[in-house]
Amino acid sequence: MDITINKQDEKTLxxxxxxxxxxxxxxxxxxxxxxxxxDRPDIDIDCSGMTYTSSxxxxxxLMLQKSVIARKGNLVMRNMNPxxxxxxxxxxxxxxxxxx
Amino acid sequence: xxxxMILDEYRKRMPLYERLNVFxxxxxxxxxxxxxxxxxxxxxxxxxxxxxxxxxxxKGYKYNSIDDITDIVGFRIITFYSNEVxxxxxxxEQMFDIDWENSVDKRKMLEIDRFGYMSLHYICRIPxxxxxxxxxxxxxxxxxxxxxxxxxxxxxxxxxxxxxYKSDVEVPLEYQRDMNRLAGMLxxxxxxxxxxxxxxxxxxxxxxxxVASGNFDEVTLDGDTxxxxxxxxxxxxxxxxxxxxxxAELYEDSLMPYYKILLRLNMKTIGxxxxxxxxxxxxxxxLALLQLAGTGLDIxxxxxxxxxxxxxxxxxxxxGVAGLTQLFTALYGxxxxxxxxxxxxxEQAQRINLI
Numbered sequence: 165m166d167i168t169i170n171k172q173d174e175k176t177l178x179x180x181x182x183x184x185x186x187x188x189x190x191x192x193x194x195x196x197x198x199x200x201x202x203d204r205p206d207i208d209i210d211c212s213g214m215t216y217t218s219s220x221x222x223x224x225x226l227m228l229q230k231s232v233i234a235r236k237g238n239l240v241m242r243n244m245n246p247x248x249x250x251x252x253x254x255x256x257x258x259x260x261x262x263x264x
Numbered sequence: 265x266x267x268x269m270i271l272d273e274y275r276k277r278m279p280l281y282e283r284l285n286v287f288x289x290x291x292x293x294x295x296x297x298x299x300x301x302x303x304x305x306x307x308x309x310x311x312x313x314x315x316x317x318x319x320x321x322x323k324g325y326k327y328n329s330i331d332d333i334t335d336i337v338g339f340r341i342i343t344f345y346s347n348e349v350x351x352x353x354x355x356x357e358q359m360f361d362i363d364w365e366n367s368v369d370k371r372k373m374l375e376i377d378r379f380g381y382m383s384l385h386y387i388c389r390i391p392x393x394x395x396x397x398x399x400x401x402x403x404x405x406x407x408x409x410x411x412x413x414x415x416x417x418x419x420x421x422x423x424x425x426x427x428x429y430k431s432d433v434e435v436p437l438e439y440q441r442d443m444n445r446l447a448g449m450l451x452x453x454x455x456x457x458x459x460x461x462x463x464x465x466x467x468x469x470x471x472x473x474x475v476a477s478g479n480f481d482e483v484t485l486d487g488d489t490x491x492x493x494x495x496x497x498x499x500x501x502x503x504x505x506x507x508x509x510x511x512a513e514l515y516e517d518s519l520m521p522y523y524k525i526l527l528r529l530n531m532k533t534i535g536x537x538x539x540x541x542x543x544x545x546x547x548x549x550x551l552a553l554l555q556l557a558g559t560g561l562d563i564x565x566x567x568x569x570x571x572x573x574x575x576x577x578x579x580x581x582x583x584g585v586a587g588l589t590q591l592f593t594a595l596y597g598x599x600x601x602x603x604x605x606x607x608x609x610x611e612q613a614q615r616i617n618l619i
Contacts, residue, residue, distance in 0.1 A: 219512075219562045226515065226563075249601055250608070254555040256568030258596055260517050 166213075167195045175206045181213030184221030193224050200228065205237035212243035222257055229261050240264055266328070267320045273330040274316055277402075281310045284337050284406055287395060292339060292410075295355055303352075304415045305342035311335065334366055334387045335409040345461060346414040346454040353384055353412055360388035363407060382451070383413035383421065416450045416457075468492075481535035490523045493534050502545050503569040506552040512562040522570050525594055529577060540577055547580075548572035550616050551609075571595075575609060579619050585610050 165188040166181040176199065184192050199207055207228075217225075225241070232239040242264040244252070252258045289308045296303055311319075316336070320327070327333055343349055356362075366387040392404050413421065435443050467488065474483050475492040483489045499519070507514040531537050551572050556564070578587040588606035596602065613619050 219560070222561070222563050244601075246601065246604055249605070251559075251561065253605060254552070254559075254568070255561055255563065256517070256565030256571055259521065259567040259571060260515075260565055263596060263601075264599060 165192045165195075167192065169196075169198055175208055178207060178209040179213065180209060180211050183216040184214070184224070185216060185218045186220065189218065189220035189224065192221070196224065196228060200231050203235055203237075205232055205235055205239075207232060207237065207239045209239070209241045210243055211241050211248060212245070214248055215245065217248055217251055222251070222255060225257070225261060267324045270320060270324075270327060270330045270333070271313070271316065274313065274336065277330070277406075278310075280400060280402055280406060281337050283397075283400060284390070284403060284408060285310055287390065287403075288337070288339060288408060288410075291359060291394075292341065295359060296341075296352075299351075299355060301348065301352065302344070303341055303348075304344050305340070305418070307340040307342070308338065310337055331405075331407075334363070334407045337406070337408040338411065339408065340411040340413070342418045343412070343414050345458045346417070347458045349384055349412045349414060353386065356386060356388070356410060356412070359394065360386075360410075361391045363387040363389065366407075383411050383417050386410045386412070414454050416454045420447060420450050475534065480538050481533055483534040485523075485526065485531050485533055485537065487520075487523060489534055490526070490537075491520065493537065494519055498538070498541060499566065499569040499573070502541075502549060502573070503564070503566045505549055506556070506568055506572075507564050509553055509556045510560065510562050510564075512556075512564045514566060515563060516566045519567055519570050521595065522567070522574070525574055525591065528590075528594065529574065541573060544573045544576040544580070547576040547616075547618050551576065551612065551618065554612055554616055575613075576618060579610070579613050 165184050166179075168179045170177045178196075178199065182188065199205065229239055240262050244263055249258070249263065252261070252263060285308050289306070292306060296306070316333075319333070330336070341352055343352060363386075368385045386409070387407050388410055389407055390404050395403070397403055471483065471489050472492045475489060475496070480493075483493075503514055506512075526537060526540075529540070531540065548569065549572075552568065574591055575588060578584075578591055581587070583590075585603070585606045588609055589603045592602035592605055593599070610619070
């Protein structure tokens with residue numbers, strides 16, 4: 165899983181590429197640590213390159229979403245491929261995280 | 265000359281004022297928190313030297329010593345509703361020693377044909393039973409002012425102050441009538457807000473009792489009744505059954521976003537939702553079983569239960585792919601993906617003979 169994080173004005177643009185699974189989840193959690201800091205974050209995650217997420221990935225996104233809400237911020241995931249979106253749908257996670 | 269002495273004493277006492285300020289503001293904040301009272305504002309200030317000089321120039325003759333000036337340290341609690349002023353003042357009376365001779369309830373000072381600035385001003389001391397610092401024994405002797413007023417009374421006072429007046433007698437006669445009309449309107453609005461809030465609180469209590477009694481057909485579906493119903497965790501049995509498919513962790517998210525969906529599905533009472541659940545529960549589980557079994561996904565949201573119930577209901581009603589697309593659009597916002605998702609669910613439903 166490759167992740168890039170760029171600050172653009174007040175927005176934090178994140179790009180994800182690859183799979184989040186057992187072998188990559190720990191590294192992914194460390195990589196997104198900068199997103200867990202700061203007040204009123206406005207985070208936009210481009211998921212077009214994300215090919216799969218396991219439950220570990222869902223837990224990390226849930227943790228990020230809770231952290232963003234606690235800091236009165238906003239989190240959006242976009243351009244998810246249909247296979248990945250289905251994981252969010254069938255687990256009910258599409259009800260928790262804004263996916264555009 | 266005696267004004268100079270007062271100013272010297274003021275400077276000497278500044279550390280005491282600062283200590284008093286911090287102590288009282290913390291006490292007030294804790295008291296409001298403990299009593300679950302949300303206020304619009306909690307302010308404090310120590311009178312500046314310039315402001316004190318101004319006061320002494322105007323009214324210096326009234327003060328023999330600095331102890332006669334009771335508002336050097338001042339606090340203000342701004343409530344949302346006017347009736348909360350009485351609740352808070354009762355708490356303040358329990359906390360601090362009140363100097364009743366110098367406290368003023370301006371709300372009671374107005375004559376029946378007059379409106380205007382109304383708030384409650386208490387002059388207080390910290391009782392030794394509450395706090396005693398041997399290094400600052402004067403702290404318990406020092407008086408401070410505590411003002412309590414509603415948000416609208418605060419607006420009134422600020423407007424008045426902004427126009428450069430401190431009391432309604434200063435307002436030019438030609439504007440007095442307009443000011444009185446405004447004051448009357450704010451007082452009426454204050455009362456109405458308080459009344460409406462009380463009625464809503466009573467309604468919510470009634471609704472909770474009705475929901476708890478299980479007379480669901482008598483409970484009209486609205487935001488309050490749905491929230492009360494959700495407290496009974498009505499979809500937990502299904503959610504746990506779905507979670508058990510993969511021995512998954514269940515994350516309890518809010519079902520409130522489904523309120524507007526249930527209205528769209530023409531649910532009129534909580535009883536309608538109970539029937540919806542009972543009629544669709546098994547098929548909703550079968551759909552989850554088809555989707556989740558073998559995926560290894562071991563975390564699911566509580567909302568997946570109601571999500572699947574709505575899906576099944578829409579399909580049973582014959583609304584098909586278009587109905588599902590509308591559901592997903594209402595839930596997740598407009599997206600090209602909603603139609604694809606609807607098609608996929610429709611195919612899955614056909615495979616398990618839901619349609």
